[in-house]
Amino acid sequence: MAKVVVIGAGFGGLSLGVRLQARGYQVTLLDKQAQPGGHALRLEMGGYRFDMGPSLITAPYLLEELFQLAGRSLSAYLELIPLDPYYRIYFWDGSYLDYTGDAERMKAQLAQLSPGEEKAYDGFMAHAKAFYQAVIEEGLGARPFGWKELWSFLPAALRLGALRSAYSLAAQYFRDERLRFTFSFHPLFIGGDPFLAPAVYQMIPYLEKVGGVWYAKGGMHAVAQALARLFQELGGTLLLSTEAQEIVVRNGQAVAVRTSAGEIPADIVVSNADYLHTVTRLYPEPYRLSRLRERLVQYSMSAFLVYLGLKRTYPERLPHHTIALGPRYRGLVKDIFRRKVLAPDFSLYLHAPTRTEPAMAPPGGESLYILSPVPNLQASVNWEKEKYPYAERILTFLEEKVGLEGLRQQVAVQAFYTPLDFAEQRNCTYGAAWGPEPLLWQTAVLRPSNRSRRLPNVFLVGAGTHPGAGVPGVLLSACATEKALTEAYPLSLATAVTSGRS
Ligand SMILES: Cc1cc2nc3c(=O)[nH]c(=O)nc-3n(C[C@H](O)[C@H](O)[C@H](O)COP(=O)(O)OP(=O)(O)OC[C@H]3O[C@@H](n4cnc5c(N)ncnc54)[C@H](O)[C@@H]3O)c2cc1C
Incomplete structure (x- = not known):
């Protein structure tokens, strides 16, 4: 059976592990932490329980899909509770807005904050929906983004103004600075600067509206635990408190991962760790990214x-x-x-x-x-x-x-x-929790790709690769990486490679 070693048990590593294991690959998932979940760790102190990182669940269908793939039902593992409002925003002047997916309640509040501006809500959401359709419904976020995808998306992107900034799109619809904040801050959820992140990320308000904002009983860490359980039930091996030190390469192919607990042989290696950590620390010489190129990554x-x-x-x-x-x-x-x-x-x-x-x-x-x-x-x-x-x-x-x-x-x-x-x-480079910034020149075809350009049997998954950060983005990245990996190494071929070696 084809052996895949995945470095990092964040949502990217866990969800890819589930996908590959369900398809018949033999996956070993390792993480330096003592718990699975990456940023979604749990802190417990004196009877108080905290999610340490992500807390807001959107696009729950992406989680459901993982359990369905494995022939299971999400509800047997997790209890998801819808939240309303999604969040309250206290503005600088003391006023506030209870942000919800309910258009009428939103418009009533907008009318109070800035009379007349509620009329812009539907137009803004229609715009956000168009981005959502391209990225989610047409699947651009769920497959590797190459030049072919770029050419097919470009006409719509130009027509919709997807390449301008998220803030400038909000400013086209709203005058009041509080409303401009409300309808432009979403890129911050994925580590983006609203004044520079491309407006295509404005699909997030629609994604929230159509799919809701949810809480998992036990917190976000319970979601990570559920995925870890599912992965292990499917036969995957989870090694915690195990740090990868280097991807071992022979004749231009990754053959193992050297870890704090010894060497683990691999036919295929995937890194869910931070992007620059992967390509400047885990890649051996001469495959590492040069210092110059490293400095260019924002x-x-x-x-x-x-x-x-x-x-x-x-x-x-x-x-x-x-x-x-x-x-x-x-x-x-x-x-x-x-x-x-x-x-x-x-x-x-x-x-x-x-x-x-x-x-x-x-x-x-x-x-x-x-x-x-x-x-x-x-x-x-x-x-x-x-x-x-x-x-x-x-x-x-x-x-x-x-x-x-x-x-x-x-x-x-x-x-x-x-x-x-x-x-x-x-191991977050510069302590940057969301990886490479979602800037126009670090998005889509210009973002680190799901398959390594230097080592053919090495793949990347998670926030640092396409489509980007945030739990939904990372779950989509697992779909894209799965596609890239299974197309390059279909099970029969990958198995032949394994048996040839052994
Ligand atoms: C504070 C905070 C709040 C957030 N809030 C939300 C939110 O509410 N909703 C939302 O959708 N998103 C949120 N996000 C974003 C989201 O959490 C991340 O984008 C997502 O969890 C990243 O998942 P990942 O799998 O790419 O990587 P990570 O979660 O970063 O996991 C990578 C794993 O790799 C491990 N690793 C690294 N190097 C090695 C090595 N050499 N050997 C072994 N293991 C290694 C790390 O220990 C880590 O466990 C938040 C992020 C942060 C930081």
């Missing part, structure tokens, strides 16, 4: 995370998901992505899973996760020194601007996660 932002176990809840101020905005939008994004400086102000994303599942905290308590987008480690910030004062500023902002009164007195346990942790614990 990496996304990072995040500073605070996990607070609270003795009380704040249901009146915090629904399940909340975005709390500071005074600046364009300037702050510029500080994070382009100037790469730690700004004095910030905007936050908050996750309060206890709103939907009280058991995520001890009785009456709240497990509150706070994410502040920050520049990656190309900025000169001493996070060891900076994390305490930065967290203090966040707490002050939450008490004074978001109305979480007496927050400091309610803290039972707390932990931080900084860009340094992303770099050291998850």
Whole structure:
């Protein structure tokens, strides 16, 4: 049987593992972490449970598809709960919007915020739908993106204005800066700068609208655990606490992966690890990316995370998901992505899973996760020194601007996660949690491809490759990588290679 070794058990590695195992390949999935899930790890402190990274589930059909492939039903593994509103957005002036997929409720709120602008909602969503149709329904996100795909998409892309910035598309429809934020911030979910990310990423608002925003009982980590269980039930081997050190290459072909636990032979190797980590550390010489080309890859932002176990809840101020905005939008994004400086102000994303599942905290308590987008480690910030004062500023902002009164007195346990942790614990280059930035010149055919250009039997999967970051993007990347891999090495051929060698 063809042996595939996948480095990294993030959503990319897990979902590709399930796909290949279901097709009859023999997959070994290894990860340096002690838990599967990549960014979707779980932190437990004093009875409080936190998702450490992703928390918002969209496009659940992509998960359902994985279980169906294996002849199983998702509901036997996971309980998904729809959220409404999807999130609340607190604007800089104290006003707020409960963002939902319900067009009428959205329009009523837009009319209150900026009378007359509710009329633009349907037009904007129709535009977002057109992007969604190209990427999702016509399958551009689910197959390797080559020049053929580019030529077929280009006429529609030009007609729809897919190559302009996400913000400029929002500005075409809305005048009020609060609404421009509401309908342009989505690229931030996938590590993109709304003022530079191509407007095609504006398909996300439609993807949310049509598929909903969901919570998995037990949190996002429960989704990773379910996929890991499914993978193992299909006969896959999961090796945790095992770090890949190098892909072993002989005669231009990968033949094994050298790990902290010894060498694992392979007919095909897939990396779900960070892109530059893969091509500059795991690839051996002379296959590594040159220093010059390495410097040309633009990496996304990072995040500073605070996990607070609270003795009380704040249901009146915090629904399940909340975005709390500071005074600046364009300037702050510029500080994070382009100037790469730690700004004095910030905007936050908050996750309060206890709103939907009280058991995520001890009785009456709240497990509150706070994410502040920050520049990656190309900025000169001493996070060891900076994390305490930065967290203090966040707490002050939450008490004074978001109305979480007496927050400091309610803290039972707390932990931080900084860009340094992303770099050291998850091998994220520059501590950039979303991989290569989704810029026009790092999108589609210009993004690292799902099959290595240097080593024919090496493939890439996950946020760093096509179509990009975010759990749905990463699940789609597994479809694209599966296509590339199975076309290049159909089971019969891959098996012949194995038996020829043994
Ligand atoms: C804080 C945060 C919040 C987010 N929120 C959301 C959200 O709400 N919704 C959403 O859809 N997306 C969200 N995202 C994005 C989403 O989580 C990621 O894009 C996605 O999880 C990436 O999955 P992946 O499989 O590509 O890689 P990863 O999750 O990065 O997994 C890669 C794995 O490879 C392992 N690895 C690396 N090097 C090696 C090595 N040498 N040997 C062995 N193992 C190695 C790492 O330990 C890691 O486990 C968020 C991301 C972050 C960071």
